[in-house]
Structures are given as structure tokens and as C-alpha cells.
Amino acid sequence: MYVAVKGGEAAIDNAHRLLAERRRGDPAVPELTVAQIREQMSLLVDRVMAEGSLYDPDLAALALKQARGDVVEAVFLVRAYRTTLPRFGASVPVETGAMAVDRRVSATFKDMPGGQVLGPTFDYTHRLIDFALAAAGEPEPAAEAEPGPDAALCPRVTDILGQAGLLEASPPEAGAPVGDLTREAVDFPADRAVRLQALARGDEGFVLALGYSTQRGYGRTHPFVGEIRCGTVAVEFVPEELGFSVPLGDVPLTECQMVNQFHGSGDVPPQFTRGYGLVFGQGERKAMAMALVDRSLRASELGEAVGAPAQDQEFVLAHCDSLQATGFVEHLKLPHYVDFQAELELVRRLRAEHAAARAQGDAPIREAAE
Amino acid sequence: MALRPGFADPVHDAQAVFRAALDALSRPARVRPLPTALAPPAPLSPELAALALALADADTPLWLDPPLAGSDDVAAFLRFHTGAPLTADPAEAAFALIADPARCPDFAAFARGAPDYPDRSATLILALRHLDDAAGPAFAGPGIRGRARIDAGPVPADWAGRLAENAAAFPLGIDLILTAPGRIAGLPRAARLLQPAEA
Amino acid sequence: MALAGAATLAELRAALSDAGLPDRAEDLRAPETGLVMTRGRIGGDGRAFNLGEATVTRAAVRLPGGETGFAYHLGRDRPKARLAAILDAHWQNPAHRPAVEAALGAVADRRAGAARARARRAAATRVNFFTLVRGED
Numbered sequence: 001m002y003v004a005v006k007g008g009e010a011a012i013d014n015a016h017r018l019l020a021e022r023r024r025g026d027p028a029v030p031e032l033t034v035a036q037i038r039e040q041m042s043l044l045v046d047r048v049m050a051e052g053s054l055y056d057p058d059l060a061a062l063a064l065k066q067a068r069g070d071v072v073e074a075v076f077l078v079r080a081y082r083t084t085l086p087r088f089g090a091s092v093p094v095e096t097g098a099m100a101v102d103r104r105v106s107a108t109f110k111d112m113p114g115g116q117v118l119g120p121t122f123d124y125t126h127r128l129i130d131f132a133l134a135a136a137g138e139p140e141p142a143a144e145a146e147p148g149p150d151a152a153l154c155p156r157v158t159d160i161l162g163q164a165g166l167l168e169a170s171p172p173e174a175g176a177p178v179g180d181l182t183r184e185a186v187d188f189p190a191d192r193a194v195r196l197q198a199l200a201r202g203d204e205g206f207v208l209a210l211g212y213s214t215q216r217g218y219g220r221t222h223p224f225v226g227e228i229r230c231g232t233v234a235v236e237f238v239p240e241e242l243g244f245s246v247p248l249g250d251v252p253l254t255e256c257q258m259v260n261q262f263h264g265s266g267d268v269p270p271q272f273t274r275g276y277g278l279v280f281g282q283g284e285r286k287a288m289a290m291a292l293v294d295r296s297l298r299a300s301e302l303g304e305a306v307g308a309p310a311q312d313q314e315f316v317l318a319h320c321d322s323l324q325a326t327g328f329v330e331h332l333k334l335p336h337y338v339d340f341q342a343e344l345e346l347v348r349r350l351r352a353e354h355a356a357a358r359a360q361g362d363a364p365i366r367e368a369a370e
Numbered sequence: 371m372a373l374r375p376g377f378a379d380p381v382h383d384a385q386a387v388f389r390a391a392l393d394a395l396s397r398p399a400r401v402r403p404l405p406t407a408l409a410p411p412a413p414l415s416p417e418l419a420a421l422a423l424a425l426a427d428a429d430t431p432l433w434l435d436p437p438l439a440g441s442d443d444v445a446a447f448l449r450f451h452t453g454a455p456l457t458a459d460p461a462e463a464a465f466a467l468i469a470d471p472a473r474c475p476d477f478a479a480f481a482r483g484a485p486d487y488p489d490r491s492a493t494l495i496l497a498l499r500h501l502d503d504a505a506g507p508a509f510a511g512p513g514i515r516g517r518a519r520i521d522a523g524p525v526p527a528d529w530a531g532r533l534a535e536n537a538a539a540f541p542l543g544i545d546l547i548l549t550a551p552g553r554i555a556g557l558p559r560a561a562r563l564l565q566p567a568e569a
Numbered sequence: 570m571a572l573a574g575a576a577t578l579a580e581l582r583a584a585l586s587d588a589g590l591p592d593r594a595e596d597l598r599a600p601e602t603g604l605v606m607t608r609g610r611i612g613g614d615g616r617a618f619n620l621g622e623a624t625v626t627r628a629a630v631r632l633p634g635g636e637t638g639f640a641y642h643l644g645r646d647r648p649k650a651r652l653a654a655i656l657d658a659h660w661q662n663p664a665h666r667p668a669v670e671a672a673l674g675a676v677a678d679r680r681a682g683a684a685r686a687r688a689r690r691a692a693a694t695r696v697n698f699f700t701l702v703r704g705e706d
Binding site for chain 3: 049050052053054055056058059082085086087088089090091092093094096097100101102103110111115116117118119120142143144145146147148151152156158159169170171172173174176178179180181182192193194196197200201234235237239241242246247248249250251253255257274276278279280
């Protein structure tokens, strides 16, 4: 029997009001401002921008406030907002070699032009809770030093290795249209450009776990961090009506160049292969994991056996988006009364048949039921 | 050259034109009004301009027929108001604007999609002098109850043959939006030209 | 245009009044917020790929004298985009160009100062290796 029902409008309205009250928390505690979230929860804001696939720190901070700090919900808000805007076009590809670096380290070369610049990193902290932070107070100002003569010149480490032929070159620009998964459904096998777009907006936890799995043996790639750099790059855009490039402003990015081993083939002399990661903001863990998974997804291109999850394009690309994942998982809590009613009827009937068969001592059905 | 203004109310004007185009394509071969206050540079007609502004953007290359392509003012107007790249290759175009429909290039010059993606095809927008649904060749197909007639002019001499060929390639093919001053009608690829015996 | 994009709304208002220029202009295109797809390159220097979008606001104006000005910058600040376009239009007029450039000088100074301070802080975190023991030789 099918029973159509409606209702719940008042309950929904009141649920929204309750949600707003809970979001605000104890009114005796001062309310957060968007600027406070943007400035003091900046890595969280960066994560929402990376996974929301939209650079706009104020918007990401506002989304976090509205989402009570839930990253996936904030990503949902940001993605929904972007669908309301027209797209003016695509930028000129950013030049990460010209980045104004805040941080730049290499695990493969100690000495390189521009040096090892630690920047604002957690790496060498002791991970001890700083109870002094519980009280208000300004930190001591950061130290300053005169930048070295080579500081403005920070070539990518991969460019240095590449010159010696030890490292495979980046795939050359052919001027072909750049695949965009927000415009066209992903076809498999997916182009590397589309894979990188998917990974850049992919869920950090998922991409991190996949990267980790490759290190634990599920599709080993023997990675080294060639370089990680964080800082700002200028973004330029060529409006159709002007025909020349205009600077839009500076965007903070994190880039990771992973250098991986490869034993050569009949055609290619032994050289290191590469994986690449690039994300909005300061997102080192994400950029590194992205570079690991990018390299793993190149397995078939490089003639390696494809078996591990991180090497399976369809598995990775179809499951890395937090919004798609949450949508499908969370839809299960919406009313399925009719579906479930049908299953209930079926189970009741099977149980009745089962009981009847048992009463008659019908062995095959009893086995099937077990 | 002074750049002519676009829609006075970009959001609502574009939505109204979009709605007219949607209605035209979902109820083929039926003429409906397309009012517009645009005053684009000649030889771009106000109707072609309105559809271009409503439909084209940076992701949809525009092809202009020779009379339109010959005007720098038209190119500047379309670039400024749509942001769409102008292409000289009709096969690249998402939309083709045709001010001289009697010399409309062969449909084979335009993209007609692929079996996996029949949507990757061109929509041709024609500026006609004459557009009337009281007479003319008859069409049948989805969105048409029984049959519908459309009389459009001027069109190339082999127009009927082209339409028949286009419909026969379904699901591939191009879609046509026909305009005349103040009016619009659609002939999507699914609209099948009836032979005189069927009509 | 780079300077105007990096300026705050207040800085642009100040620049226009410091240059003694009017803010009267006709909108060729009302200020509008949209998206630009930011692209990177595979490996930093290879084929382009789509990294993610950024909000961008643009405006286009025409001054009573006929000069046209454009603005495109990151963010969603429409009044700022319009003012930036007005400054760009005044800058197109050679007679007003020096005044516009001078008025934006404060923005340029602030930007250069911020970049310098950032570079100095980064430089203080640069590692200076020294050799403890050298093996073999």
C-alpha cells in the first residue's frame, strides 16, 4: 500500500531556528566575526577554499561560521554559492617559479639557490599544548633578517634536476583545451589535467589516506619530496574584450613536487618520475598527498601493474569528492518509508514461507534460509 | 567607435530571452514574440544580439558569418558583452550567428556532436526577414502536436534537403533558432520535415 | 590596474580625491561578480590544468570626456571595482595620468612594505647549514 504524506514545515522551521541558536553557542561568549575566522583559523579557511574549489577567504570564513565549523558543510555552501555566478573565463596558468615564498623546503637537496626556508611551519614544534594560549595575549613579533641575494630567485628544484636529464620533463603544453570536470562529466581513462583538478578539490582525508596507502605498499612509488613551496603568486586573466592580460591579484598556493623512482624502459633511459600537487592556501599535507596520488594514477602510463586502490582512476576520482560522498551517504537518512515498506513486505512473506516450509520439514528451503 | 550598451537589466533581460529560446526549441516551428530593446551595431540584428548575450559566454565559441565578421564594432560588442571567444572555424563554434541566411554555410561545416555526446554540437541562429507559422513546409516530432508549419526566408535553395538530412542524422545534428524582427522560432534536430505527401 | 586591485575601497576613494578627480561616470557594465578558473601547470611548467575558481569582480565605465576604464580584481567588492575602473579611465587621459599615479603611490608603498616585511620574516627562517663532521676525507 502506498501512502503519500506531507508535513513537517513547522518542525523544519523550528529546526532551523534551533540550529541558529546552537551555532551561536552561549550568548555570554562574544560572537566570532568573519575576520576573526579568516585570520585566526586560516588553515581551516584554506581547506574550505581548496575543497570548495573557490578562492575567496572571506566567503570560506563565512561558510565556516554558518556551518558551525563543519568543513564538508562549509564546502557544500561554497560550492552552492559558486553555481550562482557567471564564469568570466580561465586565468593565464600561474607561474609557481615566480612565487613570493613564505616557505620552501627540499628533502632531496640541502643546498639550492634560495635555500631551505622553513616559514610558518608546525614541523619542529613539540606538539605540547600551549596553555598560555588559553589566555589572551600577543605573541612576540616574528624575527626578521635581510633576505639573501638569491632569495628572490627560487628556481624549482625539479628544474635544476631536469636540466641534467635525471628527471622526466613535465608534459609539454600543446595548446589543447583544458578538461574541466565542472563542465563535462569525467570519462575514463581521465586525462592527467582532469585528475589533478579532481585531486585538488578532493577531500583531504581521503587523498591523504590514499597517499599513505601507497607508502605502505599498495602501489609503491618510492617517493622523495623534491620540493614544497608555499607563498603567493600573481594571477592574470585575459578578458575577451581587452585582449591583453590584466592582473587580478595575488593568491596563496602550496606546491609539492614529488620525485619518484622509475627504472626506465626500452625507450626511456632510467630517470626519476614525478608526481605533482598544487592547492589553494597553505595546504602542505594535501599538496603532498595529492602529489603521491598523482604519481600513483600514472601507473598504467608508466607501464606499471595496476592493482592498488590509489592506482585505480575510477576508484580515486569517483570517491575523492567530499560533497559527492556526503550527499550519497547522508541521503540515506532522508525518508525511505516506501522503499522500506516494500522490503518489509518481502521479508514478512519470506518469513511466512520459511515458517511454512519448516513446519513441513522441507530441508532445501531450510538450508537456503540458513 | 562608442561601445553600445548591453541589456539594461542583465539578469532579468537575459532570463526573458533564455525563456523565449527554451520555449522556441521545446515547441518547434511555432513563432513567438522576442521583444528586445537592444540597439547593437549593424549588421547585427537586435534579436541575434539578444540571443548571443543571453546564451554565449567564455565557454561557447561564437562563429560569425562574413557580413558580421566584417564589422569590428560587432566583434567588439559581442566580446565585451558575452566574453565569448570569436572563432573563424565554424567547426569550433557552439553558436553561429548568421546575418545573411540566404548564404548560410552548409550544415556539415558545423559540429554535430558525437554518439557519446550529441550535445557537443552547434546551434545556428539566423536573422531572417520573414518568419511565419501560418504556412510553409510542415514538421513533425517531439513538442509538435500533429504537425506544424514554418515559413522562413530568405533561405538557401537547398534548405529542405539540408533540414531533411539534419533530422536523419538524429541524435547527431545541429539545432536552428530562427529569428525575424521581434520574433523567434526553433527548429531543433528532432523536428522532422514532412514530405509533401505526408504534409 | 594591479595597484587598484590590491587597494582597499578607502584607499581608492582617497586616491581619487587626492588626485582631484571626479567620480562621475557612466556604467558601460555595472559592477558584476563572477568567477575566473585559476589554472596551474602540471609539474609547475607543463601542460595547464584547472586548479579551482576564484571570485572576481569587474566593472567598466565611461567618463563624460569619453575615456573608458576597466577593472578586474579578486573578491566581491563591487563599489571598489567601479572606483578602480574610474581611476583606470582617468589614467587613460595623459593629462590626468601623473595625478592618478601619484595618488596611488601610497598604495604602492604599502604593498611594497608588506612584501618586504614578509620576505624579511621568511629570510629569518632560512636554514644555515654548518658541517659537523665530514666522513671519508
